[in-house]
Each structure stands twice: as structure tokens, then as C-alpha cells.
Amino acid sequence: MFALTRLIVIGFVALTVIYVIVSFWSRALRRRKLRREWEEEGRPGDRETFVETGLKAYDGSLRRKLILGVYIIPVCIVGLIIYLTNFH
Amino acid sequence: MVYIKWAFWITFWGLVAAFFHYTLPQHDIARITDTYEKRIDFGENSIFWASADVGNDTGTVNRDVFFIQTVRTNDRVMVYRNEDTGWGWPPYFKFDTSNLQAEAADLKSTSDAPKWVMIKHYGWRNEFMSIFPNAVSVKPVAGPDAGTGIPWLNIIILTVFFAFVWAIWVRWRRFRAARIDPMVEDMTESWDAAGDAVADRRSRAKRWLDSWRAK
Numbered sequence: 001m002f003a004l005t006r007l008i009v010i011g012f013v014a015l016t017v018i019y020v021i022v023s024f025w026s027r028a029l030r031r032r033k034l035r036r037e038w039e040e041e042g043r044p045g046d047r048e049t050f051v052e053t054g055l056k057a058y059d060g061s062l063r064r065k066l067i068l069g070v071y072i073i074p075v076c077i078v079g080l081i082i083y084l085t086n087f088h
Numbered sequence: 089m090v091y092i093k094w095a096f097w098i099t100f101w102g103l104v105a106a107f108f109h110y111t112l113p114q115h116d117i118a119r120i121t122d123t124y125e126k127r128i129d130f131g132e133n134s135i136f137w138a139s140a141d142v143g144n145d146t147g148t149v150n151r152d153v154f155f156i157q158t159v160r161t162n163d164r165v166m167v168y169r170n171e172d173t174g175w176g177w178p179p180y181f182k183f184d185t186s187n188l189q190a191e192a193a194d195l196k197s198t199s200d201a202p203k204w205v206m207i208k209h210y211g212w213r214n215e216f217m218s219i220f221p222n223a224v225s226v227k228p229v230a231g232p233d234a235g236t237g238i239p240w241l242n243i244i245i246l247t248v249f250f251a252f253v254w255a256i257w258v259r260w261r262r263f264r265a266a267r268i269d270p271m272v273e274d275m276t277e278s279w280d281a282a283g284d285a286v287a288d289r290r291s292r293a294k295r296w297l298d299s300w301r302a303k
Contacts, residue, residue: 001143002146003139003142003146003174003175003176004175006175006176007175007176078179078181081179081180081181082181082183085180085181085182085183085184085224085225086181086182086183086184086187087184
């Protein structure tokens with residue numbers, strides 16, 4: 001039981017670090033992309049407002065929720081390995 | 089300095105290679121001659137042993153470990169241990185040790201009527217440290233010439249690992265070129281300038297001294 005707890009705790013901490021890094025990185029990428037879009041669209045209105053609106057749309061998007069895969073994929077892989085090693 | 093640098097990187101990559109060679113799965117074609125269990129008192133070699141069966145007490149100083157004796161296709165013997173890795177490292181998540189022992193016992197054969205099996209395992213056999221590779225699964229195969237297949241899993245894991253290394257390396261190079269090199273150059277330049285100034289002053293002093301020397 002101790003070994004499982006240890007795996008879950010360490011795994012959760014490690015995956016959370018990855019999740020946070022990927023979230024920030026993805027948001028920064030989106031911000032850069034929005035700024036470029038603003039340039040290309042002939043600078044419609046205030047740049048910051050344009051970027052903020054774009055980021056708000058991004059916050060509610062499916063693309064952002066896909067980052068939760070950072071948690072889901074390793075758990076699925078572990079499940080698959082357990083099945084293949086022990087019951088296949 | 090260059091030698092230290094080389095020694096450091098050779099040691100580092102040697103350890104990385106050893107780590108992967110120990111941890112990644114490998115396949116042997118062999119014939120099982122016997123299975124047994126033996127009590128092991130773990131000593132200096134304790135990190136080369138996995139854990140007690142999942143759910144059992146982990147605080148004991150010794151325990152019985154299953155072993156599988158085999159003869160490989162090159163007629164040399166190999167002894168595998170058969171232990172749970174459980175939830176720990178390496179992440180094989182093996183819980184079916186006793187079942188595997190039963191399967192291995194079922195596939196026992198003699199040299200007169202050999203039954204060949206493919207044994208998936210990780211780890212090393214080392215006689216000087218009394219360590220054994222851990223068998224993960226056994227599967228009957230047609231004969232001693234059966235192939236072990238392309239190790240796709242190892243290829244994928246190593247590719248991903250080296251992709252990561254490459255990504256970090258490229259970023260480090262870029263960071264160094266942008267931040268550290270200009271700083272070092274700056275320092276070298278001012279150092280050189282200081283050196284030149286000192287040399288200049290010295291030669292002037294020398295000329296002044298020379299002017300007093302008897303010609």
C-alpha cells in the first residue's frame with residue numbers, strides 16, 4: 001500500500017509540474033500568435049484588448065482542456081502496462 | 089581541463105547507457121531446466137533486487153525469491169530471478185510473480201526433449217555481486233532459431249529520450265550564445281585592455297630606465 005501511495009504522490013507532483021509548465025507555455029504561444037494576428041489584420045483597434053479577448057476565448061477552448069491529457073495519458077499507459085504484463 | 093571535460097562526459101553517458109541497458113526489456117531464447125526458490129539475505133547488492141510481493145511486509149531483512157534456471161541457445165546457462173516490481177522502479181508493474189513461476193515450471197524441459205521459450209527480462213547477471221536479471225514473462229516459441237522481433241518499445245523510448253536531450257541541448261546553446269558568450273567576451277576584452285595598459289606602462293618605465301643606462 002505504501003508503494004502505491006508513494007507512486008501516486010510522486011506521480012501527481014511531477015505531472016502537476018509538467019501541467020503548470022505546459023499551461024503557461026501554451027498561453028504564451030497563444031499570446032504571441034494573437035499579437036501576430038493583430039499585426040496581420042491591419043491593427044484593428046487596441047492591441048491589448050485584441051489579445052485579451054483572444055486569450056479569453058482560448059481559456060474556454062477545448063484546446064486548453066486537452067492539456068489535462070498530461071494527467072490522463074500516463075494513467076492510461078500505466079493501466080495498459082499492468083494489463084499487458086500481468087493479464088495478457 | 090579538456091581531459092576533465094572528456095572524462096566527465098564519458099562517465100555521464102556511460103552511466104546513462106548502463107541505466108538503459110539495465111532497465112529496458114530484452115528478450116532471450118532459452119530452455120527452462122528448473123525453477124526453485126531460495127532465501128536471499130540482501131547485502132551490498134540490495135539495490136539490484138526488486139521488492140517483496142505486493143501486499144506483503146516490506147520491512148523484512150530477508151525473504152524467499154523465485155528463480156528460473158535456463159540454458160540459452162549458445163549452450164550457456166542463465167539464471168533469472170522472478171520478483172514483483174509492484175508499483176516501484178522499474179515501471180514494469182509486475183504483480184504476477186507466482187503465476188509466472190507456475191508458467192515457467194510448466195515449460196520445464198530436458199536437453200533430450202527441449203522446449204524453447206522466449207524470456208522477457210530486464211537487469212544483469214553478475215557473478216561477483218550475485219545479481220540476476222528479473223524475468224517478466226515467458227512465452228513458448230517454435231525453436232531455438234525463433235527471432236525475438238524488432239524491439240519497438242526500446243526504439244520508441246530511446247528516441248523520445250534523445251529528442252528531449254536534443255531539445256534541452258539546443259536551448260542551452262541558444263541561451264549561451266545570447267547571454268553568456270557576450271558576457272565572457274566583455275570580460276575578456278576588459279581583461280585584455282587592462283593587460284595592454286599594464287604592458288604599455290611597463291614598456292614606458294623600461295624606456296625611462298634605459299635612458300639612464302650607460303650607453
